[in-house]
Amino acid sequence: xxxxxxxxxxxxxxxxxxxxxxxxxxxxxxxxxxxxxxxxxxxxxxxxxxxxxxxxxxxxxxxxxxxxxxxxxxxxxxxxxxxxxxxxxxxxxxxxxxxxxxxxxxxxxxxxxxxxxxxxxxxxxxxxxxxxxxxxxxxxxxxxxxxxxxxxxxxxxxxxxxxxxxxxxxxxxxxxxxxxxxxxxxxxxxxxxxxxxxxxxxxxxxxxxxxxxxxxxxxxxxxxxxxxxxxxxxxxxxxxxxxxxxxxxxxxxxxxxxxxxxxxxxxxxxxxxxxxxxxxxxxxxxxxxxxxxxxxxxxxxxxxxxxxxxxxxxxxxxxxxxxxxxxxxxxxxxxxxxxxxxxxxxxxxxxxxxxxxxxxxxxxxxxxxxxxxxxxxxxxxxxxxxxxxxxxxxxxxxxxxxxxxxxxxxxxxxxxxxxxxxxxxxxxxxxxxxxxxxxxxxxxxxxxxxxxxxxxxxxxxxxxxxxxxxxxxxxxxxxxxxxxxxxxxxxxxxxxxxxxxxxxxxxxxxxxxxxxxxxxxxxxxxxxxxxxxxxxxxxxxxxxxxxxxxxxxxxxxxxxxxxxxxxxxxxxxxxxxxxxxxxxxxxxxxxxxxxxxxxxxxxxxxxxxxxxxxxxxxxxxxxxxxxxxxxxxxxxxxxxx
Numbered sequence: 001x002x003x004x005x006x007x008x009x010x011x012x013x014x015x016x017x018x019x020x021x022x023x024x025x026x027x028x029x030x031x032x033x034x035x036x037x038x039x040x041x042x043x044x045x046x047x048x049x050x051x052x053x054x055x056x057x058x059x060x061x062x063x064x065x066x067x068x069x070x071x072x073x074x075x076x077x078x079x080x081x082x083x084x085x086x087x088x089x090x091x092x093x094x095x096x097x098x099x100x101x102x103x104x105x106x107x108x109x110x111x112x113x114x115x116x117x118x119x120x121x122x123x124x125x126x127x128x129x130x131x132x133x134x135x136x137x138x139x140x141x142x143x144x145x146x147x148x149x150x151x152x153x154x155x156x157x158x159x160x161x162x163x164x165x166x167x168x169x170x171x172x173x174x175x176x177x178x179x180x181x182x183x184x185x186x187x188x189x190x191x192x193x194x195x196x197x198x199x200x201x202x203x204x205x206x207x208x209x210x211x212x213x214x215x216x217x218x219x220x221x222x223x224x225x226x227x228x229x230x231x232x233x234x235x236x237x238x239x240x241x242x243x244x245x246x247x248x249x250x251x252x253x254x255x256x257x258x259x260x261x262x263x264x265x266x267x268x269x270x271x272x273x274x275x276x277x278x279x280x281x282x283x284x285x286x287x288x289x290x291x292x293x294x295x296x297x298x299x300x301x302x303x304x305x306x307x308x309x310x311x312x313x314x315x316x317x318x319x320x321x322x323x324x325x326x327x328x329x330x331x332x333x334x335x336x337x338x339x340x341x342x343x344x345x346x347x348x349x350x351x352x353x354x355x356x357x358x359x360x361x362x363x364x365x366x367x368x369x370x371x372x373x374x375x376x377x378x379x380x381x382x383x384x385x386x387x388x389x390x391x392x393x394x395x396x397x398x399x400x401x402x403x404x405x406x407x408x409x410x411x412x413x414x415x416x417x418x419x420x421x422x423x424x425x426x427x428x429x430x431x432x433x434x435x436x437x438x439x440x441x442x443x444x445x446x447x448x449x450x451x452x453x454x455x456x457x458x459x460x461x462x463x464x465x466x467x468x469x470x471x472x473x474x475x476x477x478x479x480x481x482x483x484x485x486x487x488x489x490x491x492x493x494x495x496x497x498x499x500x501x502x503x504x505x506x507x508x509x510x511x512x513x514x515x516x517x518x519x520x521x522x523x524x525x526x527x528x529x530x531x532x533x534x535x536x537x538x539x540x541x542x543x544x545x546x547x548x549x550x551x552x553x554x555x556x557x558x559x560x561x562x563x564x565x566x567x568x569x570x571x572x573x574x575x576x577x578x579x580x581x582x583x584x585x586x587x588x589x590x591x592x593x594x595x596x597x598x599x600x601x602x603x604x605x606x607x608x609x610x611x612x613x614x615x616x617x618x619x620x621x622x623x624x625x626x627x628x629x630x631x632x633x634x635x636x637x638x639x640x641x
Contacts, residue, residue: 049348051181051410053124053133054190055096060086061190062234066201070211070244072172075160078150081187082113085143095138095145098184098191099123100131101152109142119145129409131184147188156627157182159302165624166245166300167261167318171209173245175299175315177308177628180349180410183237194347194453196234203227205244212259212297214241214310220249233291233311234451236345241310243297252276255289260298264318268298271321274328274370278335281369286339286362286443290450294335302592304626306330309337309359317593319562326528327563329367329379336362344449349410351456353401357422358442364423378529380423380496385536387420391488399487401425402456411628425483427494432474433467441467456484501533508537512546518553528561535567540574547577557583566596573603573610581613589621594629601636611637 061083068079085095109119119136126132136145151158161173176186184191203211207225215231223246250269251257253276260268275296283289296314298321307330308315314334320327340358360383368376391399394415401422403413430438445462460480468475482490507521523531551557556568557580569587572580588597604614615637622630622639634641 049192049194050406051130051349052098052190052192053096053127053130054098054192054195055094056190056192056195058088058092059095059138060088061097061195061197062086064187064189064197064199066187066199066203068201069204070174070206070209072160072174072206075153075158076151076155077158077186080146080148081189082144082146083189085138085145087138090140093138093140095136096190097134097136097147097188098131098181099134099188100126100182100185101155102134102185102188103150103152104134104188105148105150107136107148108146109136109139110144110146111142113144116146130181134188149188151186154627155182155185156631157185159626161300161302161624165302167263168246171246173243173261173300175243175245175303176241177304177315177626178240179238179308180352180414181238182628183240186242187237187240189237189240191237193236193238193345193349196236196345196451196453198234199229199231199240201229201242203229203242203244208246209244210247210259211242211244212247212313213243214239214313216292216312217295231311235311235342236453239310239342241308241313241315243299243315245300247297249295253279255279255293257293257295258298259295259313261300264298264321267321267323268296268318271323271325271328272296272331274325275331275335277370278332278366281366282335282339282362285365285369285439286446289338290343291338294338296331296334301590302624302626302629304592304594304629306593306595307334309334309341311338311342319591319593319596322528322561322563324528326561329363332366332370333359333363336360336366339446343451344446345453347453347455347458349405349413350402351454352403352410352413353418353422354454354456354459356418357401357420357425360419360423361426374498374500375527375529377496377498378500378527378533381498381501382529382532382536383416383420383423384496387416387424390416396487401484411631421489424489424494427496428483428490428492429467429478431494432478433471437467437471460484498533500527500530504530504533505537508534512539512542518546518549521553523554528564531561531564532567535564535571538571542571542575544575544577547571547575548579551577551579562591562593562596566600569600570603573600585617585620588617589624592625592629594632597625597629598632598636601633605636615639 063084065082068077070077104121104123107119107121108116110116119138121134121136124133124135138145157176157178159175163170163172166173181191183189201213201215205211205225208223209225210223211227213229215229217229218227246261247259248262248265249257249259250265252269252272256275256279258268258272279289279294291311293312295312296316298316298318301318303315303317306317316330320330336359340362341355346352346354364376364380367379397404398415399417401418405413444466448462479490510516511518511521559565559568565587569580569584572584588600591597601614604610618633618637618639
């Protein structure tokens with residue numbers, strides 16, 4: 001069990017040998033950057049990052065130089081990181097960094113990259129899910145620290161794949177996933193979204209493999225095993241990203257492209273041809289793209305998320321490769337993070353909705369600009385329905401935007417609430433103030449907060465000082481506290497609607513009620529979104545005969561679209577449609593995306609026979625799942641590693 005919050009706080013205090021103090025993500029002495037236009041009130045208590053033992057308010061890391069070698073035989077990264085420091089007071093000598101299961105070999109301190117001397121350090125006692133604070137004594141005058149270390153083979157932020165687990169089946173693969181607090185498992189750092197750093201990296205790999213990072217990548221060339229990277233814009237640690245594999249590159253436009261294994265490259269490039277247009281559409285809405293290039297990396301299927309918005313290089317699941325661009329809203333979402341999240345970042349994980357709610361809203365505006373309002377409306381309705389399901393199942397404390405994560409893993413807060421409820425909040429502001437006024441405010445929010453980290457209190461103050469001040473009568477109808485701090489949805493919250501879905505709902509009702517044949521349904525012309533709506537609308541008492549009929553007509557059991565297959569397999573488990581069970585097992589073994597596999601295991605676990613089947617499948621599938629996915633699935637099945 002995880003420690004209650006007070007015990008966790010006490011452990012952190014003892015581990016750091018100093019009282020926990022509120023950390024100002026924008027301490028001017030440490031950051032030395034200009035404040036954004038418009039005064040923003042700092043809520044000191046809200047700005048404290050309970051998920052980091054670091055002390056950036058006293059000594060802040062501003063830059064990192066990584067030098068790492070990938071050892072696939074040992075499944076570790078080994079090398080060093082040199083961190084540049086900014087002290088709030090020259091008399092401060094204790095630097096605290098976050099680590100998790102790192103082997104610290106040595107620590108040195110220096111000035112200007114010279115005169116390195118041994119520095120005293122200690123690795124404090126580990127705290128559940130937070131890891132152990134690395135406490136370093138920094139001599140007066142020193143402005144850099146160099147740490148030699150190696151990762152654990154079980155690092156939560158890294159996954160090492162054998163050749164058999166890749167598309168090409170010939171070379172191994174490794175990729176990172178640093179969000180939320182997994183960067184500390186492969187780099188000693190101040191692992192808080194409030195701390196932004198620039199970095200360089202040298203990554204050495206076996207020959208024949210290419211390393212890529214969320215940074216300025218070297219031009220594609222021979223895979224010689226020695227690669228150098230730079231990130232000149234300050235980013236939070238959760239956006240540190242590294243992947244190594246048999247990767248090739250294909251350009252999609254003048255500033256966009258895709259990396260993938262050779263056998264996946266053509267398919268990936270074809271599916272992602274609209275990426276350059278997406279960048280242009282987003283810029284038209286919210287201002288210039290600030291990161292130079294926007295490339296994508298299509299990862300092996302064990303990647304636990306749909307996508308990860310690493311600057312300059314989005315990591316993406318291959319489950320979006322549907323063949324008809326019907327699932328590329330995920331690309332729009334990750335691209336939207338280039339403004340919401342990467343440019344203006346949540347200061348703590350309590351403020352996660354500032355990333356994901358804003359990004360979901362921007363994603364749908366990009367989709368609307370490229371594919372039309374009806375497509376955006378359909379996806380909004382699907383998101384709304386998913387939100388309704390979570391609101392029914394979650395405790396009140398987990399239904400709020402400004403969630404209390406004290407004593408909890410921040411991964412626990414990554415639900416539909418910050419995404420969909422946050423998006424609805426912004427949509428309510430758009431409807432209240434009108435799109436032109438709201439768009440001007442949102443674009444300004446990104447400009448005023450560029451390359452800084454923000455709290456929920458900052459948002460409230462910014463709204464008060466800008467949008468609300470210019471429209472006082474309309475502002476009087478907005479109840480911020482109800483949206484941000486209360487469970488559920490406020491009365492009068494927007495409810496997305498879709499004309500296309502109205503027709504689908506009617507057909508689902510009449511067909512499931514016994515009228516007409518399945519092969520008479522217009523399913524062959526339906527979009528992915530219409531199919532998802534149809535399957536969601538089928539009743540709980542649908543007969544096995546109707547399941548068989550629908551499957552014969554449209555081949556749903558073997559459908560290649562991962563989202564449609566997911567919905568169909570859920571129905572198969574609920575209705576005990578055994579003809580789909582072989583595909584269910586193949587699906588669960590082949591795919592590691594948590595969103596798609598977790599509900600299937602949960603549904604199987606509802607019956608004794610289903611749980612036995614789930615455990616049998618999980619035994620085969622678990623070795624190929626990412627540690628983040630394993631941590632979510634183990635409790636469902638009572639699995640003890």
